[in-house]
Amino acid sequence: MRIAIDTMGGDFGPRATLRGTASALLRDPRLSATLVGPGHLLDAELDSLPASLSRVRDRLQTLAVDGIVASDARPSRVVRSREPSSMSRALDLVASGQADACVSAGNTGALMALAMRDVGTVEGVERPAICAAVPTQGERSCSLLDLGANVAVAPQHLLAFARMGAVRCQLVEGVTNPRVGLLNVGVESGKGTAQVQEAHALLAGSGANFDYLGFVEGGDLFAGEVDVVVCDGFVGNVVLKSSEGLAQMLSAQLGATLAADWRTRLMAWLARPALTRLSRQLDPVRYNGASLLGVAGVVVKSHGGAAAEGFAYAVSRAASEARRGLPERLAHALKGSLPG
Amino acid sequence: MRIAIDTMGGDFGPRATLRGTASALLRDPRLSATLVGPGHLLDAELDSLPASLSRVRDRLQTLAVDGIVASDARPSRVVRSREPSSMSRALDLVASGQADACVSAGNTGALMALAMRDVGTVEGVERPAICAAVPTQGERSCSLLDLGANVAVAPQHLLAFARMGAVRCQLVEGVTNPRVGLLNVGVESGKGTAQVQEAHALLAGSGANFDYLGFVEGGDLFAGEVDVVVCDGFVGNVVLKSSEGLAQMLSAQLGATLAADWRTRLMAWLARPALTRLSRQLDPVRYNGASLLGVAGVVVKSHGGAAAEGFAYAVSRAASEARRGLPERLAHALKGSLPG
Numbered sequence: 163m164r165i166a167i168d169t170m171g172g173d174f175g176p177r178a179t180l181r182g183t184a185s186a187l188l189r190d191p192r193l194s195a196t197l198v199g200p201g202h203l204l205d206a207e208l209d210s211l212p213a214s215l216s217r218v219r220d221r222l223q224t225l226a227v228d229g230i231v232a233s234d235a236r237p238s239r240v241v242r243s244r245e246p247s248s249m250s251r252a253l254d255l256v257a258s259g260q261a262d263a264c265v266s267a268g269n270t271g272a273l274m275a276l277a278m279r280d281v282g283t284v285e286g287v288e289r290p291a292i293c294a295a296v297p298t299q300g301e302r303s304c305s306l307l308d309l310g311a312n313v314a315v316a317p318q319h320l321l322a323f324a325r326m327g328a329v330r331c332q333l334v335e336g337v338t339n340p341r342v343g344l345l346n347v348g349v350e351s352g353k354g355t356a357q358v359q360e361a362h363a364l365l366a367g368s369g370a371n372f373d374y375l376g377f378v379e380g381g382d383l384f385a386g387e388v389d390v391v392v393c394d395g396f397v398g399n400v401v402l403k404s405s406e407g408l409a410q411m412l413s414a415q416l417g418a419t420l421a422a423d424w425r426t427r428l429m430a431w432l433a434r435p436a437l438t439r440l441s442r443q444l445d446p447v448r449y450n451g452a453s454l455l456g457v458a459g460v461v462v463k464s465h466g467g468a469a470a471e472g473f474a475y476a477v478s479r480a481a482s483e484a485r486r487g488l489p490e491r492l493a494h495a496l497k498g499s500l501p502g
Numbered sequence: 503m504r505i506a507i508d509t510m511g512g513d514f515g516p517r518a519t520l521r522g523t524a525s526a527l528l529r530d531p532r533l534s535a536t537l538v539g540p541g542h543l544l545d546a547e548l549d550s551l552p553a554s555l556s557r558v559r560d561r562l563q564t565l566a567v568d569g570i571v572a573s574d575a576r577p578s579r580v581v582r583s584r585e586p587s588s589m590s591r592a593l594d595l596v597a598s599g600q601a602d603a604c605v606s607a608g609n610t611g612a613l614m615a616l617a618m619r620d621v622g623t624v625e626g627v628e629r630p631a632i633c634a635a636v637p638t639q640g641e642r643s644c645s646l647l648d649l650g651a652n653v654a655v656a657p658q659h660l661l662a663f664a665r666m667g668a669v670r671c672q673l674v675e676g677v678t679n680p681r682v683g684l685l686n687v688g689v690e691s692g693k694g695t696a697q698v699q700e701a702h703a704l705l706a707g708s709g710a711n712f713d714y715l716g717f718v719e720g721g722d723l724f725a726g727e728v729d730v731v732v733c734d735g736f737v738g739n740v741v742l743k744s745s746e747g748l749a750q751m752l753s754a755q756l757g758a759t760l761a762a763d764w765r766t767r768l769m770a771w772l773a774r775p776a777l778t779r780l781s782r783q784l785d786p787v788r789y790n791g792a793s794l795l796g797v798a799g800v801v802v803k804s805h806g807g808a809a810a811e812g813f814a815y816a817v818s819r820a821a822s823e824a825r826r827g828l829p830e831r832l833a834h835a836l837k838g839s840l841p842g
Contacts, residue, residue, distance in 0.1 A: 234690060347653055350574060396694065399719075400740075405745065
């Protein structure tokens, strides 16, 4: 199992992506990786790997490419330019079968556009979607899609998102009969836009192999009673980013509370291990990757603000999806359900 | 200054609304209230007011009405039925000038629909919007609208929401030149739907008396660098409810973390006052009211899950808006800016 790594994306540069990759390899002895990026940077980072990580050195290959996709580049321009970059070459490795999956912390729009162009889409998928998990009060996380690949969608796309999210949830998360909800402003029938009303009718009549719960509200995302929630990419993107912003603010407030006086400082010192666990939960998004569902190969986006540890999770996520043959299973599941 | 109170809305019934109202009156000696609801319930609650609150007894009037708007009633049906209810009678008091503002913790859709029918809308306002504040890392909170009155809007409505939000922010929050943002999936031009693109053009060319920042993302809501954020009611509703759900989950996790072992239990005991302050910040929405902006009288919705303290904040918010003549100022500000 080989993962192609775009080492040049993200806020922390190749050190974070490289060390994150090495951490993932350390945890999973069957994994190897091809690091794609400027040769001199990769060599320098490989030479400075901490001893604990250098044990995986023989499972790390490099592929030297100098070009970089800027984080603010327009996806349409990136696709047109055809300049080689660490991102495009990492995707090429998947397209050509030299790698089983690709992970990047770079420009999401460019990653999706290049993946659709070079890796292609699963048969029957008009619109791939970005899917990530949020933590919940229940035992399992909740998958949310689309997170921004499609700012405007038709009702049948929401149905396709539900099918794709459910297949991933079954296959990768091991949930037999995933509970799927359609995000809306209320749970009562008649609520919401014409778009969600039509999507609701499609979902209710789809006879799908998941448990369709009907409408769910924003608060249900974190309650642990739904496994997959679908929405258009505008809503999903805003919800994910606002949740991230809120978690950061509350984390900062918790820090300020703990630093307030001797009692709270003592408490912070006593409870450091517990609080470290909590602060990881407080920032769910950085500690997961997002899957580009519906692309004809496994492509995972790591959060741009993820340090090495977050990137390692994204690599592990990509390995899980590739091992289970997610794109092939999506193709199989969607084939039986296409209109016409 | 007299506030009409729909005592029968919300999850905690007339005890919470009545004690919340009494708390607000205790803090503000110039305030009086008319409590609207079933006579026997109001009398029982007034008789059982704690001694600390009974000092405001002479500023509390009652208006006996037996009807109640169910929390799951369809707004269109409520409007058509014309049955008297605690909600409709409280609004009548505003419409007839017998009260300066109305506060309800009941069915939001019904409150908006009845307010539009009976109190009417400010001249020049096609679509009133629901506006509430979220806490931020900065010095001031951020006002977000629309929170669900309008699930689908045209670009000119987003412009009107910006104007209304800015007027309220200047008048009630005292911010001289409010910074206004348009919620989108990215800050770069070209991002988002045709709708936000058109609204962006309108806002950029509006020559308004606020500082238009352009597009903002979900995470910016809590960063403290924007005072008013506008979006359609679908997005706003989902963002607000998901933020609320996330805050509740994190609050529960913090509680579980603190109860984990002797070190953390000791720490929780030592730091109880600081943690109590924090948990209030963790649940921002319950501790504010939401304004029905664009209605021709002050109407404030308190969170259905708000206990007495949260309801008291909503009453104070209503009093502030009424004292500053918000509806009249909105009418004045919008008159100069109508197209045609």
